[in-house]
Amino acid sequence: MSTLQKKPVIIGAGPAGLTAAFELCKAGIRSIVLEKDNIVGGISRTVQYRGYHFDIGGHRFFTKVKPVEDMWREVLQADFLHCQRLSRIYYGKKFFYYPLKAGNALRNLGILNAVLILLSYLKAQAWPSKPETNFEQWVSNRFGYRLYSIFFKSYTEKVWGMPCTEISAEWPAQRIKGLSLLEAVKAALLQKQTNKDGDIIKTLIDAFDYPRKGPGMMWERVANIVKESGSEVRLNAETLNILWDGTQVIGVRIKTDKGEEVVEGTDFVSSMPIRELIQRFDPPAPAEVVKAAESLKYRDFLTVALVVNKPDLFPDNWIYIHDPDVKLGRIQNFKNWSPEMVPDPAKSCLGLEYFCFEGDGLWTMSDQDLIALGKKELETLGLANAVDIEDGAVVRMPKAYPVYDPGYDLAVEVVRNFIQSLSNIQLVGRNGMHKYNNQDHSMLTAMLAAKNILGHNYDLWSVNVDQEYQEEIKGEKKGLDDLALVATTQPRVPRRVERAPKP
Numbered sequence: 001m002s003t004l005q006k007k008p009v010i011i012g013a014g015p016a017g018l019t020a021a022f023e024l025c026k027a028g029i030r031s032i033v034l035e036k037d038n039i040v041g042g043i044s045r046t047v048q049y050r051g052y053h054f055d056i057g058g059h060r061f062f063t064k065v066k067p068v069e070d071m072w073r074e075v076l077q078a079d080f081l082h083c084q085r086l087s088r089i090y091y092g093k094k095f096f097y098y099p100l101k102a103g104n105a106l107r108n109l110g111i112l113n114a115v116l117i118l119l120s121y122l123k124a125q126a127w128p129s130k131p132e133t134n135f136e137q138w139v140s141n142r143f144g145y146r147l148y149s150i151f152f153k154s155y156t157e158k159v160w161g162m163p164c165t166e167i168s169a170e171w172p173a174q175r176i177k178g179l180s181l182l183e184a185v186k187a188a189l190l191q192k193q194t195n196k197d198g199d200i201i202k203t204l205i206d207a208f209d210y211p212r213k214g215p216g217m218m219w220e221r222v223a224n225i226v227k228e229s230g231s232e233v234r235l236n237a238e239t240l241n242i243l244w245d246g247t248q249v250i251g252v253r254i255k256t257d258k259g260e261e262v263v264e265g266t267d268f269v270s271s272m273p274i275r276e277l278i279q280r281f282d283p284p285a286p287a288e289v290v291k292a293a294e295s296l297k298y299r300d301f302l303t304v305a306l307v308v309n310k311p312d313l314f315p316d317n318w319i320y321i322h323d324p325d326v327k328l329g330r331i332q333n334f335k336n337w338s339p340e341m342v343p344d345p346a347k348s349c350l351g352l353e354y355f356c357f358e359g360d361g362l363w364t365m366s367d368q369d370l371i372a373l374g375k376k377e378l379e380t381l382g383l384a385n386a387v388d389i390e391d392g393a394v395v396r397m398p399k400a401y402p403v404y405d406p407g408y409d410l411a412v413e414v415v416r417n418f419i420q421s422l423s424n425i426q427l428v429g430r431n432g433m434h435k436y437n438n439q440d441h442s443m444l445t446a447m448l449a450a451k452n453i454l455g456h457n458y459d460l461w462s463v464n465v466d467q468e469y470q471e472e473i474k475g476e477k478k479g480l481d482d483l484a485l486v487a488t489t490q491p492r493v494p495r496r497v498e499r500a501p502k503p
Ligand SMILES: Cc1cc2nc3c(=O)[nH]c(=O)nc-3n(C[C@H](O)[C@H](O)[C@H](O)COP(=O)(O)OP(=O)(O)OC[C@H]3O[C@@H](n4cnc5c(N)ncnc54)[C@H](O)[C@@H]3O)c2cc1C
Pocket: 011, 012, 013, 014, 015, 016, 017, 034, 035, 036, 037, 040, 041, 042, 043, 044, 056, 057, 058, 059, 060, 061, 062, 237, 238, 239, 240, 271, 272, 273, 276, 301, 400, 401, 428, 429, 430, 431, 432, 437, 438, 439, 440, 442
C-alpha cells in the first residue's frame, strides 16, 4: 500500500495526538483524530470561563528539541510571547526567591531561625540518620531537619500525596545530587549555580515562551490546520474498544453523541492512558498484559480559578506554597503570563492548584465547596481578601501525573512488548506511554510515530524524558535523530521506599 492510501486513526487530541496529525498532514496523509472531551489540548488545554482563560497548571513552552520549537513558531507566529519569569516560594507569609538569594532568605527567616537552621545542620552532620532510605533522611542529612521542613517537606508531600518518609532516597539522590548546604549558600551568595562539572546552570528563572491566549491557543490552531488539510478532529468521540485480530488492530469502537460506531484504519496511534487502552481491547488482551496495565497508577489534579476584583495581587507568574496549614500547593497568576488571559484589566484571575487522587476528599468536594476552600486559603495566606473574590470555577484533571511506583517500569514493559507484537499500533505521549513528560517530549514521540507510518523505524521508547533538560539549558537544540537515540534514566518523580515483605 502506498503511504498516501493510509488511513491513520489517532486517539486523543492533546499535544501528542494533534502533533501526529499535523506531521501526517505535512506528508499529505489525512488522519482521523478521536477526542473524548469537547475541547482539544488534553492537559495542555486552556479553559475559558466568562472570558477568563486559564491553564491546567501554567504551561511554559520550553524545549531543547528543534523540530518542536519550529512547530510552535510555525503555528503561533506573532502570538508566541516571550515572558519574564518570576516564581517564588511562599512560606510563613514571606516570599523566598528560588533559587534562594542569601539576603532575601536571611531577612525572611530572621536571625534566630537562621541560627536554629545552622544548629540543626551541625546536628545532622554529627549524627546523620542511618541507613539513609527515605527522602526525609536524605535531605535532612544534607541540609538539617529544620531547613528540610521549611523548603522540602510540605510541598513534596502535597504534590506526591505521600509522607516524605515513604519516598525513596533514590529520588532526591538523583534529582539534587551534588548539592550541599555549603554549595547552596555559596550559590545564594554568588547568585550563580553550577553543576558538578562546573557548568553554569541556567534555570528557567529568567524567561519562557507562552501563547498569547494560553497553551490551548496552540492546540486549537493545530486542530484547525489539520482539519483544513482534510483530516478530521472529532470531539466527544471516546474510544471504547480497540478491535484486533491477534496480529493487528482493525478499528476502534467509539461512543459519540449519536451512539456507537466503528472507525476503521490502517495505522493506529494512541495517546490515551495505557491502563484504559489495554482494558479496552476487544477481544481482551492476554491476562498478564491486562494485569500489568491495571497495576499502573496516576496522581490527579484540580484547579480552582478565582476571579479577584484587584488589578495587581503579586508580580509572580506562580508561587509555590510551602505552608503546611493550607491544602493548596501552587498558585498561578494568569495575568502575569499574558495580559490577554484576563478580559478586564481591573481584575485578576488566580489558579489555585490542588494535587489529589480521583475519589479522595478534595476530588469529591462540590465546586462550590472548593471555591469556598480556595477563598479561605487565599485569605489565610494573606494573598487576597475573600470579599474581593467575586467568582470562581473548578476544573478537575484526572490522570494528570503517571505514578512511578515500584514495579511500574516492569508493567510498562509487559504492555510495550504486547503492543510491539502488533504490527500497526504505536503508543505516544504522557499517559500514552506512562511517562512523566512535558509537551515537547509528547510531541517528539508523536513526530516519530508519524515518521514510522511513513516508513521509518524509530524507537519511540528511547525518547528521553528524564534528561535534565527542563532545569538546564545547555548546548544546541537537538533534532529528531539525536533525540530519538538518547536513552538514559533519571527519575523525575519519586518512588516509594521498598520495604521487605512481612514474613
Ligand atoms: C500541572 C501540570 C503542569 C504542566 N506544566 C507544563 C509546562 O509548563 N510545560 C509543558 O510543556 N508541559 C507541562 N505539563 C505537561 C503537559 O500537560 C503534558 O506533557 C501534555 O499535555 C501531554 O500531552 P499528551 O497529548 O501526551 O497527553 P494529554 O495532554 O493527556 O492528551 C491526551 C488526550 O487524550 C484524550 N483521551 C483520553 N482517553 C481517551 C479516549 N478513550 N478516547 C479519546 N480520547 C481520549 C484526553 O481527553 C486528552 O485530550 C504539565 C502538566 C501538568 C499536570
